[in-house]
Amino acid sequence: MTIQLNDFLVSRKQxxxxxxxxxxxxxxxxxTLKDAMQxxxxxxxxxxxxxxxxxxxxxxxxxxxxxxxTACAVEMIHTxxxxxDDLPCMDDDDLRRxxxxxxxxxxxxxxxxxxxxLLTQSFSLIVNDPYPSSENKLRVVSELVKAAGAEGxxxxxxxxxxxxxxxxxxxxxxxxxxxxxxxxxxxxxxSGAILARAPEEDIEKLRKYAYHLGIAFQIRDDILDIExxxxxxxxxVGSDTTNEKTTYPSILTMQGAKEKLNDHIDHAxxxxxxxxxxxxxxxxxxxxxxxxxx
Ligand code: GRG
Numbered sequence: 001m002t003i004q005l006n007d008f009l010v011s012r013k014q015x016x017x018x019x020x021x022x023x024x025x026x027x028x029x030x031x032t033l034k035d036a037m038q039x040x041x042x043x044x045x046x047x048x049x050x051x052x053x054x055x056x057x058x059x060x061x062x063x064x065x066x067x068x069x070t071a072c073a074v075e076m077i078h079t080x081x082x083x084x085d086d087l088p089c090m091d092d093d094d095l096r097r098x099x100x101x102x103x104x105x106x107x108x109x110x111x112x113x114x115x116x117x118l119l120t121q122s123f124s125l126i127v128n129d130p131y132p133s134s135e136n137k138l139r140v141v142s143e144l145v146k147a148a149g150a151e152g153x154x155x156x157x158x159x160x161x162x163x164x165x166x167x168x169x170x171x172x173x174x175x176x177x178x179x180x181x182x183x184x185x186x187x188x189x190x191s192g193a194i195l196a197r198a199p200e201e202d203i204e205k206l207r208k209y210a211y212h213l214g215i216a217f218q219i220r221d222d223i224l225d226i227e228x229x230x231x232x233x234x235x236x237v238g239s240d241t242t243n244e245k246t247t248y249p250s251i252l253t254m255q256g257a258k259e260k261l262n263d264h265i266d267h268a269x270x271x272x273x274x275x276x277x278x279x280x281x282x283x284x285x286x287x288x289x290x291x292x293x294x
Contacts, residue, residue: 039114044097047075049075052185053070053191054067054068055192060198069129078184085157159172163176178215181218212264
């Protein structure tokens, strides 16, 4: 029987949201630190990255037990990146997901340390997972370092900061989003495939699927930012800007950005058709990313 995406999203979100606090609770660490870590983990979010890990196990008909720890780990890394991104030395945001940001509640120093704690513990979660083979855990850790570190999300964040005052080219924008956004989403897909012991040819194809899905996710994010703000400030869509951040719509126009989004989704779906398994769930994931409204 084919599962509907919505049922999958709801049920797997529940699994992740139960597992993460249990893990933090067990840590032998100062209460304030654990509270700060829990606060941001429990602050909501779509849980797209952990759900993708489990979606790959489901696709390859493997027990999802193999992916729970890795799924929690990637959400913990995502959460750390949001805590640090909100700090006064970065984006200086007061609200995240409608709630006060971590540093607003716990102070700047504790927010830095809560992020550090989440980042470090995520590796422990993967390494101490009793279910996957040691070889697969090592592969997953190596993929995570590439996706989240200097060659991935952290590098993308630096390029983003350095590009803030400039009008970026499409190539520069692409570099930022491939690293800052697409690689961690891609990790979820690749780690799920590794843990599911997918054929190597499929894993390489899924890297390309992940790339297209990740860039599509960011283009949709840029579109949502403008469509969300339009009502508020009445700014014409696609108008370019000297002092504002470069986005896909600001370079390509809104129409061009929507076409590029559809191109990436089409490429992603074509790749899925060439896998050794049929994946109704991963096709539905493409449509979710293309049409999401938050
Ligand atoms: C501080 C090392 C470091 C990195 C920060 C993730 C990030 C990099 C910055 C956050 C700002 C941002 C808009 C990043 C692009 C990726 C993105 C759209 C993140 C939001 O992900 P969602 O939509 O968030 O999955 P939820 O709230 O649903 O978890």
